[in-house]
Amino acid sequence: MSKNSPIARSSHTMCYHQSGIFLLHGGEFSSPKQSTFHHYSDTWILDSQTKEWSKVDSKGPSSRSGSRMCVWKNYIMLYGGFRDLGTHTTYLNDLWLFDVTTYKWKEVIYPPTHTIPDARSGHSFIPTDEGAILYGGYCKVKAGKGLQKGKVLTDTWALKMKADPKMIRWERKRKQGFQPSPRAGCSMQMHKGRGMLFGGVYDYEETEETLDSEFYNTLLSYNAETNRWFTLSLRANKKKQNVKREKVDRHKELEDTLNEILAKANLNDDEETTDDDAKPVTLPDDDDEEDKVEAKEYEIRNQMPHPRFNALTCVLDDTFFIYGGMWEAGDQEFNLDSFYSIDLSKLTGLKVYWEDLSELNNFKEGSDDEDDDDDEDEDDDEEEPVDQKLVAEEEEEEEEEEEEETDGPQIPDERPWLPHPKPFESLRNFYLRAGAEFLKWSISNNRGVRGKHLKTKSFELCEDRWWERREAVRIEEEDLEESGVTELIEKDFSAAGKGGSKRR
16 A cells, blocks of 8 residues: 555545544545546545555545445445536446455445445435445436436435345335425434434526525434434523432432442442442533533524535534535525534534634625615516426336325334433433433343443443433423423422422
8 A cells, every 4th residue: 555645636535433544535626617527536544543644555436426434343335426427427326345454345236136225426324233324315317408407315225234245235214204305415424323414405496597496404313213304403591490409419319229229139349340340420411500611612592503505514422513514696605614513412502613604694785785676677677588497307206105194203112111201301310310220121131240330331221211212302392392391390209308299
């Protein structure tokens, strides 16, 4: 492998693997006047420790732009993309695996009768425990002699990975319940078994001369387990009444209860166990003090950012970050210089790290003035010929499945025997309330584990459960908020809190 670095490019795909490498493939080059254009087919590795680039010399995917990558175990998977040949554009639907143990590419070959997704680029491709989820994308279809019309795809596929690449299969997911409106240029990231999708654009009126588009700034959630979509809305960060007991006291009570359960089961830590062997559970802090500090440093808004497409997004812990993006008006393009984040566990506002939309705002103000002048002269203008709307030669095929009729969003509970979070209940309070039950389940499902390790397992189970039922609880919260309820206060029925409740 050579020790050079990749030359400048755009629209490439890049992915990080937990082994410590970044993998880069493909992309394109376009001269400033667009007189020269070509795609790249090279693959490069960036070592996160040494910060050095190495070129992979083995044969890999063909030259392309707009492909997507994600990780499954020792593989970095690459799917789709497009290749612009000048006279026409070819969209791709091949799947390639890069083995981080051998640094070699391998193309996945399917049985002749196996159904696979249509060719596309600009799609969402996010990892799951079983493989990956593929959603949406963009391609072009014929719309007359020498003409093409853009087509936005809205299908969802599950990639079922296997150790033997010959056994890898695709499964098309049936549409059910609420579905996002068609859009391209959206960005999707995986978080706690949910795909978080932001932004996008849809070209709803395309002619030979004009293109009218709608831009989005919504945040959507796709539950990979239940195959359902949800819209996430920001809520105001309201101050809670000080009616609960001190957190330290509640945590101490839970610890005492957990220790009693472990003692009865004879599963306390061995005398030989050290703090290095098992670290105590650290509960997430949902105190308002942290929010106060953040409010002094960064603005918190209760509305989503300006609509955009091609924004860069990522998830760190429970925080969803949004950087940049584009917005268009006619032939003019605007790069949005901004950086935001959203706490996915609370959804209490949009944190603004920086935002400079002055160029966009100046354009809109000037455009409004021109519209006013145009309205005054509209009656004097001659009627201009209307552009011929582009219509695909072949009508889009009807979806193979019909959307199920539902009375409302119903989310089946896959594990109803586990404790269920309550509306407005944070992960911390959920564990303080139900930690003892989760410990009992952890004991029955983790043979040979003791003490602090069991406590860790119980909190991990609690955390999984809290996120697993997040959408269901959020729907309850929205219904309560419509009725004016923003908090549920749990009464203390301990000995100190008894008396008088029936006399009110």
